[in-house]
Amino acid sequence: MDEVQSMDSLILSIKNIFHNSTDLVVREVSWKDGSALVCFYNTITESGEVNRQIEILRHRSIADLPDWGNTAASSVEAFSQSKLVENVTNGFVAIFFPYPNLLLTITMPSFETRSTQEPSNELVIRGKHEGFVESVDKNISLIRKSLGVPDLVVQDLRLGEDTNTKVTYVYIESIADPEVIKEVETRLEHIHASKIMGLGQIEDYLEDSVWTPFPQWLTTERPDRVVANILEGKVAVFMNHSPAALVAPVTFFSFYESPDDFNGRVLVGSFFRLLRIISFFIAVFLPAFYIALTGFHPEILPYELSKKVKLAVEFIPYRPMVEALIVELFIEVIREATIRLPAPIGPTIGIVGGLVIGDAIVNAGLVSNLMVIVVAMTAISSFVVPNVEMNTTVRILRFPFMLAASFFGFFGIAIGTLILFIHMMNQSSLNQPYLSPVIPFDPSRFKNVFFRLPYFKSRKQQQTFTHGAPKQKGGGKT
Amino acid sequence: MKKLALISIACSFLLAGCWDERLYKEFTIVPLVGYDREEGELTGYHTYTTVSAPDMLSYSTVVGKGASVKEVGFDANRKIGETLDFSQLQVILVSEEMAKSNLLETFDVLFREPHNRLSSKLAVVEGEIASYMEKTEEMGLEAPDFYLKNLKTAAAHSIIPDINVNEASTRINDKGIDLFLPYIKMSESGEIPELAGVALFSNKVFSGHTLDDKESLIVNILAKQPGKFTVFSYEWKQGNKTYPITVEIARYTKKWNIHDNQIDANYKVKLSVEEFAHNHLNDEKTVKELEQFLSKEMTKDFNKVIKKLQEAKSDAVGFGRTVRAFHPHLWNEGKWQDTFAELDIEVKVKAKIAHSGILN
Structure with a gap:
């Protein structure tokens, strides 16, 4: 900056850098040795607080303290335009002293954040009820x-x-x-x-x-x-x-752990963790199993059940696959709609959609009541995962299995499972094996996957991965 | 190599496909069949399900004729315009005439087709099979459920052997043991089929001899294949009064001593008393007397049954299996059924009262 420049033109040029935004405040303030320019966005910084901080700094400079500009909230550095821009855009207050050519920054952004609440998609019964916020x-x-x-x-x-x-x-x-x-x-x-x-x-x-x-x-x-x-x-x-x-x-199993496991009792925690892993299999395989059963292998049904199945499917106009797709589509639509629905009417639509239409669709003979049970059970099981991402994954996964089951019966499910597990084994998270304690097998951590063990028993430092060579390309030992 | 693997995986999908599909709604369940044979021609009665309205499952019977079980099924299919699905077959009834040929050869299809069920129960019926297939008012249940429940209950009470198609086939193929199947008769009023005992087979075919339900209970004990409940009742005379005594076999051991032309079969039976109005089972003398009485009665009954088995040339107990394993010279004397009929078999039962209920 040139010394010749007057304060006014300096203000103008700074305003120019920020393209004359109206919420930008550039003011001249008097200082001990002359004027300085205060520069901040009044939308992300409290003006009153700025005044207080400037007052403190002014007192310090009048008292002639060495390093008067360096406090817990402020720092002094050599001026550069990029520094100025960076600080102001981040909600700091920049005070520019043209004559020593210094930039004093006061760190005091006040972005609007909400208070910490329990995240609505990861509720727990016991444990902390706080969640992250947008800061x-x-x-x-x-x-x-x-x-x-x-x-x-x-x-x-x-x-x-x-x-x-x-x-x-x-x-x-x-x-x-x-x-x-x-x-x-x-x-x-x-x-x-x-x-x-x-x-x-x-x-x-x-x-x-x-x-x-x-x-x-x-x-x-x-x-x-x-x-x-x-x-x-x-x-x-x-x-x-x-x-x-x-x-x-x-690992894959991390998605099935919930803080509830560790806050609850050992047996209870273990039971619910096992339940979640079982629910993974139900959510992926149950509709496929039912389709294979009614389309290919009815002979494995017990006699009493076979009569019920026979009654249920006798007058259904569609093959099991189409039937399943109708109900699946229906449930996915209800689920997607209830996310967007305003909170007061969400449950109402859920009841209307789930109960009324569900009942009517069976009475109309479009799908069998057993299929509604199977799909509803599957949908509920997929929501057991204490993680939204894995939940969507599980919901997507069952469609290829249904397709395989409707083409090839149990043979298709077997081939599909094989492909699924080969795929999972090939996955890695930050170069660490995805199915870790199971494949590659690690007996010391294996039981931790399926059971929540008592705290005092584990003596070793818990680490998620035992170190190994990074994954080779094209598969191989991990 | 990788390409080859990919191609072979892709081709493996062609090994099975939609052509294997058997949509359940296009089939009709057949839980009960009955077969009769007259002059080489097989007549099959199939009880199948019909769904007349939603939530209404009823049964009908269709008759087919032909040379083989499969042909009979096709004939029946043609008549009702639906495909009969034998994969839920629960009970197979065969007439006496039919049982006189090798059942294994007749029911070859059960083993040859993977969908078929080998856990179906087999039973021999007396007389015309047609009358057994229809639901009568006294049955209360539909015919398939009636037979299934009766056979299951009777097997639990050791009255009949718990034999299904799979076990029957091993017994038919085994020269050392003979098959015996539940024997069903029409009641005297002709209203309801009754379980009359067992039909004895001799060397793969029905011998024409039957045992009543008490005797078949004893065969089951002799063969050490009792069901859940094995109950005997005798009348005990004390002075000029008789008391009924009902005992259940709790545990027992068997020991067969096989010599040349003679078999001593010893059974040590531990009994629990279920009914005994005379009471005083805390008295050692009474217990001793009772034990002697029961041993005598049971020995008598058991020997009677052995005689009947020998008459029928049917080794339903399975002495032949032990003989074949440990006494080859006896086994090699000729056809086992003939040898068995001539053998001197003596059964000894030693009864011991182990439990007397909660009264004392």
Whole structure:
């Protein structure tokens, strides 16, 4: 900046940098040795608080304290235009002293955030009832609240040329695998996008394989879940203005764990975890099994049941596959609609859709009542997974199985299962095997997958993965 | 190599396909069949389900004729315009005439087709089979359910052997043991079929001899294949009064001593008393007397049954299996059924009262 420039033209040129936004405040304030320019957005900074901070700084400068500009909330550095822009856009207050050519920054953004509430899609009965909010600082504070250790490392970086989004990753230095951290860093640094809009976009970049239905990063809005996971050596990735965290490396079984397991009693926790894993199989295989049964292998039915099935299917005009698709479509439509419906009428439509039409569709003879039971049971089972991503995955997975069952019967289901498991075995999350304690088999952690074991029994530091060589391309030992 | 694997996987899909599809609504369940044979021609009675209205399952019977079981089925199919599905077959009734030929050869199709059920029950009926197939008012249940429930209950009470098609086939093929099947008769009023005992087979075919229900109970005990409840009743005379005593066999052991031309079969039976109005089972003397009485009566009854088996040349107990295994010279004397009929078999039962109920 030229000294010749008057304050007025300086104000104009700064306003020009921000394209004359009306919410930008650029004011001249008098200081001990002359004037200074205060520059901030009044929409994301409290003006009254700015005044108070400036008053404190002014007193300090009059008292002639050494380093009067450096306080807990402010810092002084050499002026540069890019610094000015960065600070102001992030909601800081920039005070520019033209004569020493210094830039004083007061950190005091006041973005609107909601208070921490329990995330509505990850409810628990026992345990913490708080959730992340749309501010990365608050989210980190929620984690620091539970983890008072110096080992907890928080690193951030800015992504997206247009959006300039802050992405933060958190891990515990002494537990996390350095290779995993390195991998996350590399992948984050290689994101070259002009806009970073949401966490799902970052997840795409971070995933090992985008085309699989299985999520490789655990998305959660619960601080206790993130804390438990990073204590097992995982890394959590936050994005500013997003109320969720991505956790990796995870296994398939991580998606079936809920904080409820660990807060409840040992037997109860184990029972419900087993129940969830069983529900995975019900959700994927039950409709396919029923289709194969009524289309190919009725002989395996017990005699008493065979009479009931016979009664149910006798007057249905469609083959079992079409019948199943009608009910599946119907349930998916109700589910999709109830998400968008306003809260007061949501349950009403659910009842009308589910009960009234469900009953009418059976009475009209379009589908059999057994098929309604099968599909309803499947839909409920798919919602047992304590994670939204895995829930959608499970719901998608059953369609290829239904198709296979309607073409080839049990043979089709067997082939489909084979392909599914081969696919799952080939998946990895941050280069770690996806089915980890089962394949590759690790007896010491195997039982932890299916049972919630008592706390005092585990003596070893829990780590999600035993270290091994990174996955070779084209399959092979992991 | 990879390409080859892919192609072979793709081709494996062609091994099965929609042409294997059997839509359940296009079939009709056949839970009960009855077969009769007259002059080489097979007549089959099939009880099949019809769904006349939603929630209404009823049964009808269709008759088919032909040379084989399969042909009989096709003949019946043609008459009702629906495909009969034998995969839910629960009970197969065969006439005495039919049982006199090798059943295994007749029912070859049951083993040859993968859909067919080998756990169906087999029974021999007396006289015309047609009358057994229709539901009578006294039955209360539909005919298939009636037979199924009766056969199951009777097997639980050890009156008949719990034999299905699969076990019958092993017995028919085994030279050391003979088949015996439930024997069903029309009641005297001609209204309701009754379980009359068992039909004894001799060397793969029906011998023409039958045992009544008490005797068949004893065969089941001799063969050590009792059902859940095995109950005997005798009348015990004390002075000039008689008391009925009902005992249930709790546990028992058998020991066969086989010599040349003689078999000593010893059975040690532990009984629990179910009914005994005379009471005083705490008195050792009474118990001793009772045990002696029961041993005598049972030995008598058991020997009687053995005589009948020998008359029918039917080794339903399965002495032949032990003889074949440990006494080859006896086994090799000739056809086992003939040898068995001539053998001197003596059964000894030693009864012991182990439980006397909660009264004492």
